[in-house]
Amino acid sequence: MRFSIITVTSYQQNCTLLICEQTNKAALVDPGGDIPKLLSKVKQEGVELESILITHGHLDHVGGVAELAELLALPIYGPNQADDFWIQSLPEQCEYFGFPYSAVFTPDRWLNDGDTVQVGEEVLQVIHCPGHTPGHVVFFSETQRLALVGDVLFKGSIGRTDFPQGDHQTLLNSIREKLWPLGKDVAFIPGHGPMSTFGAEMRSNPYVGGDVI
Numbered sequence: 001m002r003f004s005i006i007t008v009t010s011y012q013q014n015c016t017l018l019i020c021e022q023t024n025k026a027a028l029v030d031p032g033g034d035i036p037k038l039l040s041k042v043k044q045e046g047v048e049l050e051s052i053l054i055t056h057g058h059l060d061h062v063g064g065v066a067e068l069a070e071l072l073a074l075p076i077y078g079p080n081q082a083d084d085f086w087i088q089s090l091p092e093q094c095e096y097f098g099f100p101y102s103a104v105f106t107p108d109r110w111l112n113d114g115d116t117v118q119v120g121e122e123v124l125q126v127i128h129c130p131g132h133t134p135g136h137v138v139f140f141s142e143t144q145r146l147a148l149v150g151d152v153l154f155k156g157s158i159g160r161t162d163f164p165q166g167d168h169q170t171l172l173n174s175i176r177e178k179l180w181p182l183g184k185d186v187a188f189i190p191g192h193g194p195m196s197t198f199g200a201e202m203r204s205n206p207y208v209g210g211d212v213i
Contacts, residue, residue: 131171
């Protein structure tokens with residue numbers, strides 16, 4: 001599996017194009033907007049998009065989902081249903097934050113802890129990691145040792161918890177109990193900013209560091 005990170009929206013959100021090299025099929029993870037830019041990258045890579053994967057319901061991660069799904073007849077997988085209230089409020093989010101209009105949508109499949117999704121022949125584990133939002137999920141490839149963590153964890157920081165139904169301690173528990181056990185060698189793509197590894201964050205992240213395992 002290979003991937004390409006495409007930065008979208010004024011919030012500089014990391015949309016990831018995941019590509020199964022065996023089948024040339026691909027998924028877009030968190031297409032928050034800038035659809036022409038995303039489609040240009042898909043064309044450049046010469047891959048066949050087969051699905052949209054969503055970590056959580058915040059506007060900068062899902063703003064392009066409804067339009068993209070309708071345009072290409074793509075199924076939408078994720079997040080956990082606890083984030084439905086965020087998706088249902090997309091028009092209000094757009095107005096409040098000054099984003100282009102985004103339509104409400106219903107995922108073809110809500111995701112739960114322990115589920116799996118496929119990109120071509122690549123299997124991704126679904127890990128429910130609430131705290132930033134109640135329905136936040138993380139996608140993890142055991143074979144590639146790669147996690148797509150949305151806004152749960154960043155290089156040197158963690159996700160905000162001051163939005164509705166966010167909770168700081170829940171977020172810390174998600175990181176320590178759900179992510180750290182996956183292994184120090186796991187590289188992760190955050191929702192914003194540069195990649196890092198769980199090991200590096202265990203050692204140096206001031207919010208959750210301390211080499212807990």
